[in-house]
Amino acid sequence: MPGGNILIAFIAIEVCCVVGALLFPTAFRYLSSANISVTLQAIPTIGFISLGVGLLMIAGEFDLSVGSVYTFTSIIAATLLGALSVSAWIAAPLGIAIGALIGLTNGLITLRFSMPSFIVTLGAMLFWRGMILLVHGATSIGFAPDDAFQFLFGGAIGVVPMSFIWLLVFSIGFHLVLQHRRLGSHIFAVGGNRAAAIAIGIRPGRVKLTAFAIAGAMASLSGIFSATRVNSITPSGGTGLELQAIAACVIGGLALTGGRGSMLGIFLGAALIYTIQDVLLLLRAPGFYLDIFVGALIVIAVILNQAVQGRARA
Amino acid sequence: MTTPLYEIRGVSKRYGSIQALSELDFHIGQREIVGLLGDNGAGKSTLIKLMSGIVQPDTGEVYADGCLVAVRSRRDSERLGIETIYQDTALVDSMSIVRNIFMGRELVGRWGFLSHQKMRDIATNVLRTTIHISGIDSPDKEVGALSGGQKQAVAIARAVYFKGRILLLDEPTSALSVRETENLLAYIRRLKEENVSSVLVTHNLYHAYLVCDRFVVMNHGRKVFETTKDQTTIEELTKHVVLT
Secondary structure (H helix, E strand, C coil), X not given: CCCHHHHHHHHHHHHHHHHHHHHCCCCCCCCCHHHHHHHHHXXXXXXXXXXXXXXXXXXXCCCCCHHHHHHHHHHHHHXXXXXXXXXXXXXXXXXXXXXXHHHHHHHHHHHHCCCCHXXXXXXXXXXXXXXXXHHCCCCCEECCCCHHHHHHHHCEECCEEHHHHHHHHHHHHHHHHHHHCHHHHHHHHHHHCHHHHHHCCCCHHHHXXXXXXXXXXHHHHHHHHHHHHHCEECCCCCCCHHHHHHHHHHHCCCCCCCCCCCHHHHHXXXXXXXXXXXXXXXXXXXXXXHHHHHHHHHHHHHHHHHHHHHHHHC | CCCCCEEEEEEEEEECCEEEEEEEEEEECCCCEEEEECCCCCCHHHHHHHHHCCCCCCEEEEEECCEEECCCCHXXXXXXXXXXXXXXXCCCCCCEHHHHHCCCCCCECCCCCEXXXXXXXXXXXXXXXXXXXXXXXXXXXXXXXXXXXXXXXHHHHHHHHCCXXXXXEECCCCCCCHHHHHHHHHHHHHHHHCCCEEEEECCCHHHHHHHCCEEEEEECCEEEEEEEHHHCCHHHHHHHHXXX
């Protein structure tokens, strides 16, 4: 079963946390409604981006520009909303469309010039990071949509934030596309063996461009959700998200070489990164512990995944 | 002479400084098995890829049933009824057997969702009936876990299931056992009875002589010898393959 390992690891960690919280309810407030709510709010930021980045990685390409696209497109949407009084219902889809266009451009450059997408999107990351400062500047910008938009994308039902519900919806949608639609099959084929895909009549260019566009759109989507949640955008807010997204994917069992992975794995990978962050916060550990733990987790996850794959092949 | 099913005229293909095919004429008749012979680098695989639509010729024309056609992609050749078993099998290691067999031609239901169960049933059936290969117990197995012969069997099963009017086989027996090879050759003959013509690329002249009706020997991208089975012997074929 794809994502099987990570599911076991995730459940094990959750069980430990819950047991710890039940044993020490005052010292380790893991099960407090405030903590649950904060964690569920934090997961979608990296979750949405990881779904897109993961889909693209399965197709055999990278996108390092998602962090910059995340901020750039949400600032565009916020500018439309604030300075030009455009409705959030129009500004947000426009922002997402721009994200898709940026992703598509990354793809076109990658394919047209037969370059590694790693390099193309590294350039795009810096380019759009600079464009944020050029277009907007270094100050924060407000994002105040109407009440319906605010509730639907930034509200909560009980302790469960809407953004988390949307993440679940998108995860299931991505899973369906990947496992039960032709596009998904072709993404696996193109990422797994490009030459074979061509020989059998699949157009790798088209499949990859679709994946690039989806990665860009999901980065924008995540940016809009974050902006709606805190009603403000910091120009440096997206920095580092690209590597966190790749980390979530790798922890979730995606192969860096493409052709392998599952949306459940990506979802759990993103959730695991934030669970660890949350636990460290609750234990009042200094911030750098997060890097230490996530760094170790990435390497351990890949070792475990390779071991399991080796066993499946033998 | 009746109109060939498929014909190429004056086809040339150059890769950098290498002339893979030069001014080549080649045709496949109805109910015919053509043996395409020649040493390594003769241009046999290039010709197969060209007929499959994944390599475009620099010059030359392609005719199907006597009509000029353009073959610019695998989809075009598929429309002409061509199926290919590639030398390198063209399988994706990280995908299951079923997904490989239906790669690019997935069966879908009414809402465009994949019909997994239907594809599994067909895959199981095709693998069991075409050339029996031991060790493939489940069509859900990852192709990367299969042996060379088993991979070739999957590639064969795929081409056989989607069989059109012409089957191109590029070294299909290189990883097969003696018995599996016999099965495949018998199958090619059976397909001829069903009006499916084949082109068999092989280094094994005995296999070729066993099943083919006509032989084309290539060398350095040119056709150097052509004959029918009733006018040649295996010795003569060997001479032309080895000495030209």
